[in-house]
Amino acid sequence: MSELIHIRQVKGRPIPLRGNDIDTDRIIPARFMKAVTFDGLGRYVFVDVRFDAEGRSQGHVMDDPRFEAKGPRIALVNKNFGCGSSREHAPQALLRWGIKALLGESFADIFFGNCLTLGMPCVSAREADVLALMAAVEEDPAHDLTVDVEARTATYRGTTYPVTLPASARSQLLEGTWDATRILLQAEQQVRQTAARLPYLSRFTR
């Protein structure tokens, strides 16, 4: 297993992905899940929003030269981002496109958990702050946004906004235990004891 990677801060160019209830079928349509690896998914992120049936660009923000940037990216989103299907292909596609963290009003539960297992912080901010940040970025996107998991802040062009995330997620990112495999495997004896206590595995199993 890999080394522990502590994620205290993510810094990168922001990209606003406006809209409430953006579902994971939008983020990555099911037809791109017919593969046994996650490789190459970055190319298809939001593909049906970005391109029409003939492959012509629809002028989506991800294809807008104003928002082009190298290095890590931070997505700005609204409410209930990532709802619907549990497909990890959605955060994998975002990650492979370059998104290393998300800042938004709220996130769907399964999507939030999937991002966390990949070390992608999803931090929440007040509606007014998210809208202000989106407007600031749309006006002048050529600056880095800093999401500070430790300090629970986001800073853009000198303005700092408070952000929140569940204490457990923050702790996992800071301690580097967001990839849970290692920690779960540490308790094998306790796992076996728990199984032995469950009547459906010990008493009336078939």
Next chain:
Amino acid sequence: MGKSLLDKVWAAHTVRELPSGQTQLFIGLHLIHEVTSPQAFQMMREQGLKVLFPERTFATVDHIIPTDTRRRPYADEQAEGMMSAIERNCHEFGIRFFNAGSGEQGIVHVLGPELGLTQPGMTIACGDSHTSTHGAFGAVAFGIGTSQVRDLLASQCLAIQRPKVRRITIDGALGPGVYAKDVILHIIRRLGVKGGVGYAYEYGGPVLERMSMEARMTVCNMSVEGGARLGYVNPDATTFEYVRGRPFAPAGEDFEAAVAWWRSMASDADASYDDIVRLDGAGIAPTVTWGTNPGQAIGVDERMPPPEAFAADERAVTEDAYAHMDLKPGTPIRGTRVDVAFIGSCTNGRLSDLREAARVARLGHVAPHVKALVVPGSEAVARAAEAEGLDQIFRHAGFEWRLPGCSMCLAMNPDKLVGRQVCASSSNRNFKGRQGSPSGRTLLMSPAMVAAAAIEGAVTDVREMLGD
């Protein structure tokens, strides 16, 4: 103060509290399918991990398989590759695989219950958001991502945050022609698609108590569409009778011991909840979605709501939905022309769903411009339906009778909408592009309502067709 089922099941399966504050939760049943597992097995290989409890994971194939022929290799090379991968992975890691043609294959959330794998008081996880279906048995069941599938294979556990619990009581009784699908669409309409974020939904009250297990599964299945990662119904006599005699269910004296334990896991009468909602069952009509999320739904006798009827921050989503659907606020949903009718999916692909749809199919013939598909949820459902002659009823009425799979619910197999087609669908998601065409349009409704729409060629009120 008493405890809820969630409290009890969570406590029984807690291995330890992790330093982060999450729970290391033991998972009693792990179900896998071909789409979200291959990367997990690859990670297992790369990280040199072994499956800790191979006897607690069961596999099937449902998402990508064609429903017209089972001939191998599949015409779609990618689908064939995924099929070969799950066969190889199950063989290599010692996992029981219910393969196509075995007589046991089916949609993972149809198969678990019908084999008796799904039981009250269990924790159940699967790399599929509709794992909430299994909550119908009083199990704590939820969807996970692929990295978590790897964690679960390796440790039989997940690192997870305990949800809050919202009790949803449906009082009264449902009218004729109103089904479990209408109940859950109504709940989501009232509480919203994000109302359940952070919650488990406990469904109860007279309407749920009177429901069959299959109906309860339909309700729990769509919990995730309301934002709740899991939903459940407390186990009762209906639950126990359903489980009795199934291949993986406890038998003989063991069964009685199991029932005693299952009963003890139900929520106490004085259980405390983080929130309580009451809705009236008599006020629920056959419900149809008009938009691009499952909360955008109305009774079949209503007019589509104007964007101004929604909160300011919902208007953009509403206007966008109308633009995609090409429907007009203020007009009735009834009469909306449909091109395709799909009956099936983990929401509504069980025997009782097919029976209700067949009751309607008997009354007419599919309209000439409509392509209508019936896709049973599993090989066992198909067998039972054929034994009753339901396949013949559907065929005579102009429906195609297909082989089991997820099919047009998410269109990972050849069953897809084309262009701007409108589909009356018994599935669970009306997201843009969900049924295989980026510009395709989905109207969610009960299987009986889909059958009625197929015959009428347009959305209609099944209550009138049935003469209730």
